[in-house]
Amino acid sequence: MTKVAVVFAPGCEEIEGLTVIDVLRRLGIETKMVGLENKEVMGAHNIKLTCDEVLGDQLLDYDLVAFPGGMGGSQHLRDNEKLQQLMVQRNKNGKWNAAMCAAPIALAHYGLLDNHDYTCFPGINEQIQEEVPTARFHKDITVVDKEAKLLTSRGPATALAYAFKIAEVLGIDTKQLKKDMLYDYLAQNI
Template identity: 45%
Template sequence: MTVAVLLAPGFEEIEALTPVDVLRRAEITVEILGFSAEVTGSHGITVKADKVFDGDLSAYDMIVLPGGLPGSNHLRDNDELIQALQNAAQSEKWIAAICAAPKVLGRAGLLDNKRYTCYPGVEEEIGVGNHSTELLVQDARMITAQGAGVSLAFAYRLVEVLGGDAKKLSNGMIYDQLFEEN
């Protein structure tokens, strides 16, 4: 399995790097595709991309879109990315988006008749699909999440659907203990 995480200027660092970290811990191949060789997030953290996005996502089993502003808007406004996402959906690849990034899926026409979630209020801009207030939503081969605070749960779901042992990983990272009663 190979995953592409796309970074546009102004991406949300937690929403981008948490899935990269967790997927790599699960020994799933992840490539960071930047709109340039180095991309600076919305909180001033610069990340070196593994590759520059060239419009082709056909080599990937899953595409992950982090939120953040203006990062999500840059993703949404990139016509090559919209076409590549449409092609990925037609090829039944996994597509995941968090926070404001579901707006990209909306522009690509991928939320029609789909359940999704997003950062509160972004659904008004999206205007299609069946919005849910759940923190994490999976509808067929599409996974969406509300925001930065859900980044670990989002990443573990990505591991799970790609066949990794998300439970073992979340236990090892002390995540599950957050929800145990003392």
């Protein structure tokens, strides 16, 4: 069975993490909320999140690990050495990793964006380019780098697109759920 972990750090952008959890669980994908250091995490907008588990070596077993953004949360993700070791190992093992909004700063810090395509929140790309000049920024809503098995997205309004793209890179058909959630309607009419 396909398994996804979403890593929540203090100061995370709640909508970006919870949207992924919601969409993937609707699709029947086993999806866990993983606290960076504790099971309870306070988001950027003072929403207390209760995670299923705390970060550990089990992250190596997931088919995809996703990061929500939020500047505070992204900095915590970037600066956690244990998470860095696990994400680098996941990359070496050919596993999918995803980050959105400000969280690609963590992927850049880990060395995972070197010579790869990505997107992020406007302005964050300048920080990433300073750290990884060979990273290739795009303004698309979501960017998939199949070679690196990396998926990135822009910000809060792109959380649904990010969640659906996560499912799609894992081979899950999203067509019916997009219709049921009015995502297609939104995409055509906004």
